[in-house]
Amino acid sequence: MSHKIKNVWDGVYAEGGYGDLVPDHELADICQSLPAGLSIDVGAGEGRHSLWLASQGWGVVALDVSSVSIELLRAKAERMGMQINCIVGSVADYDFGTENYDLVVSTGVVLNFFRKSEGKAIIRRLIEALKPRGILYITVSTPNDPAYRRHRDKAVYVEDDSFFSEKTGAWITAYTIEDLKDCCRTCELLLALEKEIQDSHGEPHVHTMAYIAARTP
Numbered sequence: 001m002s003h004k005i006k007n008v009w010d011g012v013y014a015e016g017g018y019g020d021l022v023p024d025h026e027l028a029d030i031c032q033s034l035p036a037g038l039s040i041d042v043g044a045g046e047g048r049h050s051l052w053l054a055s056q057g058w059g060v061v062a063l064d065v066s067s068v069s070i071e072l073l074r075a076k077a078e079r080m081g082m083q084i085n086c087i088v089g090s091v092a093d094y095d096f097g098t099e100n101y102d103l104v105v106s107t108g109v110v111l112n113f114f115r116k117s118e119g120k121a122i123i124r125r126l127i128e129a130l131k132p133r134g135i136l137y138i139t140v141s142t143p144n145d146p147a148y149r150r151h152r153d154k155a156v157y158v159e160d161d162s163f164f165s166e167k168t169g170a171w172i173t174a175y176t177i178e179d180l181k182d183c184c185r186t187c188e189l190l191l192a193l194e195k196e197i198q199d200s201h202g203e204p205h206v207h208t209m210a211y212i213a214a215r216t217p
Contacts, residue, residue, distance in 0.1 A: 004169035005113055009066035013046065023052040024107060026191060026211055027137050031056060034135065037102030042091050042126065043110030047073035047084070054082040058103070061085045063094060091122055096129035104130055106138040112148075115162050115171045116179070123183040130216045136184065137213045142194055143174040145208040180212040187214035 027049065036057035041050040044062035046069055054060045054077070064070050067088045077084040087094075091110060104126045111119050119140075127136055141148050143161055151172070155163035162173040177192050191213035196206050 004167070006065050006067075008168055009064075010068045013066055013068040013072060021046070021048045021051060023049050024137075024139070024211075026213070027105065027107075028052070030135060030137065030190065030213055031058075031103075034103070037131075038100070039103035039105060040096070040101050040129070042094075042104065042106040043108055044073060044086075045069050045108065047076055049105050049107060050084050051076060051080065051082065053103075053105075054084055055080075059083075061087065061101075063087045063089050063091065065090045092118075096125055098128055099131045099134075100129050101134060102131055103135045103137070108139065109141050111138060112141050112172055112174065113168065113170050114173060116160070116173045116175070118171075119173055119175070120179070120183050123180075127184065127187065127214075127216060132216060134216045135190070135213060136187065136216075137191075137211075138180070139209050139211050140175045140180070142176060142208050142210045144194070145174060146206060148172070148174045148208075175210055177210050177212070180210055184212060184214040187216050189214050 038059040039053050040061040040063060042063050044050045044064045047062060050060045050062040050073060062073055062084050070086045070088050074086045106126065111122060114122065130136060152158060152163045157164035162171050165172050177194055181189065181192060191211055194208065194210045196208050198206060
């Protein structure tokens with residue numbers, strides 16, 4: 001992963017981050033029917049999902065490329081009396097192992113910062129990290145996302161649903177629902193939807209996101 005990306009996200013969180021600790025209601029709904037186990041929050045940021053999962057009795061590993069966000073999360077967890085294993089690292093090369101987790105979460109745009117083939121390979125690794133009957137829950141930007149379309153239209157290097165971002169020094173990819181279903185074809189599909197969400201970071205704006213949840217055999 002590009003060092004520029006780490007610097008970009010360090011800058012975002014140094015300026016106050018997002019400040020939103022409310023979990024996705026889709027994830028909360030899914031977890032209602034699950035016994036608490038071991039989870040990993042990939043691209044944890046300030047910890048809105050890590051902290052919520054810990055509050056529900058889950059063991060939590062929180063992984064993020066930004067050392068600034070991980071320090072914010074660690075401090076919040078300490079203030080709230082929660083035990084969260086906070087790790088600075090990239091989804092690109094972190095060793096998730098095999099059949100280690102009951103729940104794998106990756107939200108926001110973590111998986112968008114790769115070429116499509118690389119991103120799909122990462123999703124397959126996340127599935128391999130799940131125990132039998134484990135749950136994968138991810139969100140990504142879709143080709144319908146206004147910000148994605150705007151930046152792609154200005155990009156010099158474009159490959160299908162990917163473009164090279166000079167700002168981050170990385171390829172950025174949008175995923176369709178069908179892309180995600182293809183990655184999860186060996187799993188039981190629990191959720192697959194695309195919707196617009198409001199983002200309050202900076203000037204209020206809208207993103208178009210794909211949500212998918214799947215259960216391993």
